[in-house]
Amino acid sequence: MKNNRILSTALCIGICMLFAYAGSLFTPVAGSWYYTTLVKPPWNPPDWLFPPVWTLLFVLMGVALSLVLEAGIDKKEVKQAILLFGLQLFLNLGWSASFFGMRSPLAGFVEILILWLFIVMTIVTFSKVSKPAAFCLVPYLLWVSFASFLNFVILRLNS
Template sequence: MNNRSRDLSLVTFFVIGCLLVGGISGFFTTGAVDTWYPSLVKPDWNPPSWLFGPVWTILYALMGVAAFLIYREGFEKKEVKIALGIFSVQLGLNFLWSILFFNYKNLFASFVEIVVLWVAILATIISFYRISRPAALIMIPYLLWVSFATILNYTILVLN
């Protein structure tokens, strides 16, 4: 397999892996999105529910590309392993937020968790930047969206 085919296979693997995490976490939200979430008091600037799916799909795909760019720098390198470890932690925290918010309907715990997630995303971006600036930059839209989601989570917590 030549390098181009190998890279295409690897980037596909990382993107699909991230999309699967998002899809599985989305599985936990389906019932609450249709029943519990509409019953919450939300701010006027709350996006429509249909927007979250497409946005998260794009963000998970970008995360996969960013992780691939780091992996491609050489998994045998200690800094690459550390960066991908931090990335894995933030991906796990991302998954956990959906469960806390939608499954457990715990607005406070989900808010605390999303703050920790935000810090983990920032740590991921910093660790990625030291290895690949493009990988770090690709993660910026995700950080911005989670910043918005953090403010939204807090606002919903206060309103309810």
């Protein structure tokens, strides 16, 4: 049973890391001409901080997904939680595509607001299935809240 739990958790983390990788395909490497030309606030985090933070957040997402799945895939609330979780993963990917791929802080801002709402809905739904799973998503919500404000400021500074 313990081996199944470890395997399930690893698989869930792997799925989330695939989304992280897909999002990174839109995200510039440090020094990208587009990103470096944007006016950013002085409190913008250094470029080196983003990869480890996002890696940790995607690992926590995978752990959260695994905890929800443990409650039983046949349960209605688990199915609903998984659906919302999947939608927020795609929205997360959409932010990278909007902000970096389309080179549009405006599209990125609209996208991240929708993402933020889906993260909140996912946390609420996860909490009905597994409180620890919901708790695992709180750092993600906090980071996306910060990123939303940062995106807004970048939009304003570059309009």
